[in-house]
Amino acid sequence: MSNDHLMNNFESTLSYAELLDLFEKAKGWEEKYRQIMLLGKQLKRPDGSLLIEANQVEGCESQVWMVIQKQENTLNIIAYSDSKIVRGLVGLLLIAIRELKLEEIAVFDAEAFFQTLKLESHLSPSRTNGLKSLIDHMIAAAKNEI
Amino acid sequence: MSNDHLMNNFESTLSYAELLDLFEKAKGWEEKYRQIMLLGKQLKRPDGSLLIEANQVEGCESQVWMVIQKQENTLNIIAYSDSKIVRGLVGLLLIAIRELKLEEIAVFDAEAFFQTLKLESHLSPSRTNGLKSLIDHMIAAAKNEI
Amino acid sequence: MVSNEVLLEYQAQFPFLNQSIDKPIVYLDSAATTQKPKCVIDALNQHLLNFTANVHRGGHRLGREATAQFEAARIAVQGFINAKHAHEIIWTSGTTESINQLANILSGQIQPGDTIVTSILEHHANFVPWQQMAQRQNANFCVVPLDESQTTVCMKSFRQMLEKQPKIVALSHVSNALGTIHEIKTLCQLAKNAGAFVIVDGAQAIGHLPIDVQALGCDFYTFSGHKMYAPDGIGVLYGREDLLEALPPWQFGGEMVKRVSVEETTFNQLPYKFEAGTPNISAVIGLHTAIDFLTQFDQSQRLTHEQQLLHAMYDGLLEIDGICLLSPRENNVGVLSFTVEDEHHADIAMMLDQFDIAVRAGHHCAMPLMGALGTSGSTRASIGLYNTKEDIDYFIQSLNKTIRLLTV
Amino acid sequence: MVSNEVLLEYQAQFPFLNQSIDKPIVYLDSAATTQKPKCVIDALNQHLLNFTANVHRGGHRLGREATAQFEAARIAVQGFINAKHAHEIIWTSGTTESINQLANILSGQIQPGDTIVTSILEHHANFVPWQQMAQRQNANFCVVPLDESQTTVCMKSFRQMLEKQPKIVALSHVSNALGTIHEIKTLCQLAKNAGAFVIVDGAQAIGHLPIDVQALGCDFYTFSGHKMYAPDGIGVLYGREDLLEALPPWQFGGEMVKRVSVEETTFNQLPYKFEAGTPNISAVIGLHTAIDFLTQFDQSQRLTHEQQLLHAMYDGLLEIDGICLLSPRENNVGVLSFTVEDEHHADIAMMLDQFDIAVRAGHHCAMPLMGALGTSGSTRASIGLYNTKEDIDYFIQSLNKTIRLLTV
């Protein structure tokens, strides 16, 4: 697949370093939530043709969709959720991996990443919010493409 | 039914008063058990034609059979069990009620009787040893005949 | 409001509420499962410490003692729901098992073309078993729709469906998603008059309302212990004696038999015929304690307390912009389901969790109802006897903050 | 003998054994149900105090914590029996439910004239469901007889029955009435080669033997928590992934669905597809603790301890006049069934109870076996890891006295 077809529904241009800085400075959980919500706002609803059951990953309370494209030595990920909070968490994740190579994605430690941001445990990847299977899919795809 | 047909498979001639006396004097549980076993020995296996399912009362571990005959103003009871201990307990019961009139059987308090003998709780009437349903049947029959 | 003293009496019995002084959780998810009072936890403990033994398998005093307590619990349940006989009380693992097993053994009564009626307000546990049974038996599956209030069954449609002389009518006493108390007595009587077997799912009623199965006139009534302050893993199916006598057993093994040979098996009497395998003895004993716990309080006072909280919550929610209440204010056991304009029900719950408030979000195992209401889910706050006016105030205040936080 | 230290370590963990100093009970009925170690009782307690919440129904941290513990228990069971996947572990209420539900969903695989094989040594729970299924489906019900030893299945007859290419072979790993460890691996492999679904009832094996379902090669393996030091009301059905995927669900409701509409229902993935309704969450957590409890000990040491007690008991019984031993001395998990000439098995148990010894008397839910052995029942003494040589000595001595007392 050529890069002409690469899709992108995430408008944030924050780098990983800027993200860490932002969360480092955030005072209290309300501010962290605000940042998450702001990131979520920049994850745009993709074309309806992508929001189909085949692209859904397992989540309990909210729906999460994901399409993975291979892009040279990394992965391009289009993901979306009907939950604002989950959209924000997906945004965090996209920032974390968009500077990573396939080999790095294949061993991505999501738990450590979320711990670095000092997020409440219920904001970390779980079966409930669907992030766990999103990450599992992503890692499997990376391993597959190496 | 005339008294010619009265059956009897219990050979003990102990009176109620003698029974109380015997248990009063018994030292320790082993002696009480011995008395129960001795009474059980005097409860003879009735004719096989009586040991049929129709005459069985509900018991868990051992089988208990009973036939009730009306006799003037009281009840004549033929009962048997394949358990020696239960046979002994049936013997106790037969002694307790054979001097009673229908009206007295109808209100017979088996628990109080066994307490009078100071027997261990597991020797008193229960669903397990079948004595409970034997007594229930007996009381129901007495009430019916009054 | 009930007096402070009474309230303290309710609360004092729940260790969960008193454990974490600095970060107490406001528990508004009692419709999913209730917290357990100390007496219930203690009863379980005492049983496991002193009387672990199998029941109805004799031999020793532990077994006899466990059996006596086990059967005493049956009599307590009989009294609690006013059944005619103790042997009409069958232990199951919960409401879901009760209904599924019932559907299995009632299958034999259903011919192709027969009608089975349930309602759009049912929990999946009282919907899918009948739907699947209808598919298996080629029967008609008729679902009573909502009435104009959108909170309870449409009586007019129900009456129409009864004209088809359904073989089975299965309805809930109280909706788990909305909290609505249905007019179950009228519904039962109409269904009985039409000649149906009438099954009532009482899972959401048992912890709140007085239940009298004889007065209701239903054939079967079922509920779960874990929604009435008792342990999990235990449920009850009440069935009318003559029906239970006539129906075949649903599971085989253990002490439910009378005699087993290679050629044939004969079955034990009620209630044992329906109780195959080692039962959940400790939970049965815990359920007995839960009944004693509930009946120690003045019932009307307890219900008044829950109603007052419900109304305070309802009125508080009404004042919030963008809230759409799905539940009725009256004839409600204490469950409020709502949606918030532009917000996902899961986001509301996640944010409330951040405020240490436990509510539930989703379809509440009532997808057909959610479909009829045109929503994919809702947030649900539900009341237990341990909740307080402060809980409600804090919930309303936190919900306001939640909505603000979600709309950056 | 295992060292005194090790033994004390076993015993110290059972509050039941230490509670009544002046009248301790010698518990020799572990085959019916085991006593519970303190850690299991504590785990139940802690769960009920801190985490009462429904699982897989999100919204708040209590639910998430309960869910995490619940799923961790599944992984613990997977490891304990060496299943390939955690989703091959299905929670049930016990062995009896597991087998009955399995028989329900396997019914669809059975045509009239097909053969179903079980053995004469089975517990009713692994006998009656297959017998009734055979009757319903007009299948042949073949029961493997005893071999010459009268303690295990006859391999020759089994091989003959396999020539009929049975659809289902259901056998116990260990006989509950006799304690015999069957040659289950060979039996499984022969049955698999003949093309059958192979179901193993592991209720009596799980608390004693190491289990490796992959090495056994069975399709299904099932057991109950209450016989392995875990709480009551919880059981496990292990099933091979491909079979579980292919078979239909057995109960409907709750979170076992993917989508429900009036028209149709689609089901969730494994293991949830088979777990309708609120599970027995506290018991699942207790089962996990029981596995941790069991695995903390050196396994071969634990088994050696039980075997030494078994042999001491066997040899002690042999010396008593009039005793007829039904159980084998070797290949036995620790269960001795016997009869006493001229004495009723219930009298023996009642009198032993008087000596504060708990044994079981009766048919042990194995009437077909009792019939084959020509007895109406037996007295059964069975060993748990907490028993001691003193228990055995006291039992033998009291049995001697019992027989004397019974023969006045």
Ligand SMILES: Cc1ncc(COP(=O)(O)O)c(C=O)c1O
């Ligand atoms: C070999 C065997 N199978 C099945 C069962 C039934 O187990 P449960 O009563 O826990 O369902 C038992 C227990 O009595 C057993 O020993």
Ligand SMILES: Cc1ncc(COP(=O)(O)O)c(C=O)c1O
């Ligand atoms: C109305 C109703 N029916 C049935 C059920 C199922 O109960 P359980 O999960 O205890 O089997 C529930 C509980 O979620 C319920 O609320």
